[in-house]
Amino acid sequence: MNTRIRKITYSAIFIALIVGIGYALAFIPNVELVTALIFLSGVLMGWKAGLIIGGIGEFLFSALNPLGSGLIFPPMLIAQVLAMIAVGGIGGLCRNFILNWQPRAVNYVIIGLLGGLLTLFYDVSVSLAFPLSAGFNWQGLVTTLVAGLAFSVIHILANLAVFLFLVPVTAQRVFRATPFFREAGR
Numbered sequence: 001m002n003t004r005i006r007k008i009t010y011s012a013i014f015i016a017l018i019v020g021i022g023y024a025l026a027f028i029p030n031v032e033l034v035t036a037l038i039f040l041s042g043v044l045m046g047w048k049a050g051l052i053i054g055g056i057g058e059f060l061f062s063a064l065n066p067l068g069s070g071l072i073f074p075p076m077l078i079a080q081v082l083a084m085i086a087v088g089g090i091g092g093l094c095r096n097f098i099l100n101w102q103p104r105a106v107n108y109v110i111i112g113l114l115g116g117l118l119t120l121f122y123d124v125s126v127s128l129a130f131p132l133s134a135g136f137n138w139q140g141l142v143t144t145l146v147a148g149l150a151f152s153v154i155h156i157l158a159n160l161a162v163f164l165f166l167v168p169v170t171a172q173r174v175f176r177a178t179p180f181f182r183e184a185g186r
Contacts, residue, residue: 006180007045011053014041018057019064026067030155034061035119036162038084039091043099043171044181047092054088055081075133076126083122090118099175101168108164115163116156123152 014037022034038057042050058081062070070077091098094114101107124145131144175181 003183007049010045010180011041011049011056014038014045014053015057015060018053019061022061023066026065030151031158032155033162034058035084035087035122035159036115036167038088039094039118039163039167040171040174042088042091042093043095043167044174044178045092046095047089050088050090050092051085052088054084054086058084073130076129079125079129080122083125086121087118090114098168098171101172107168111168112160112164115167116160119156119159120152123148123155127152 018034018037018041021037022032025032034057038050038054041053041057045053059070059077062077062080070080097110101111127145127148128141131141136144
């Protein structure tokens with residue numbers, strides 16, 4: 001099988017995993033693995049593929065979400081998709097760090113901050129989609145962010161734990177087990 005077909009196939013697998021795990025955890029508030037999977041797609045397949053997988057995976061997850069389609073409010077859907085495009089691209093940019101990650105204190109701090117900051121970026125982007133599109137003033141923007149703070153804190157802490165305990169180990173094991181990924185990210 002040629003490289004292009006393999007890349008499309010692995011991209012489709014990642015997208016299916018993103019949508020599937022997103023729906024599997026949809027009923028658990030602020031706990032998700034979509035961010036980590038999109039980040040891993042960038043790590044394993046490179047930043048360009050991470051951008052595409054992040055965009056398509058998040059669009060499908062949000063647009064077809066059983067708890068409410070993102071198609072109902074396009075500004076939020078756009079914010080979700082753009083934030084996850086960034087997550088996939090950043091995963092690709094962090095490829096060498098993640099694949100060479102060792103359990104050292106400084107590395108735990110870096111990966112934890114990375115997971116927390118990516119989640120914060122996503123939460124702020126999505127939280128600002130409505131007030132910005134509705135023309136809220138500065139006070140309205142701040143009020144909206146503060147109102148969602150409790151949910152964001154839980155989401156950030158959950159993803160911080162996912163990035164600390166799952167992302168580097170998963171990326172390294174999948175990378176070693178699947179020869180395609182050793183070529184894909186270059």
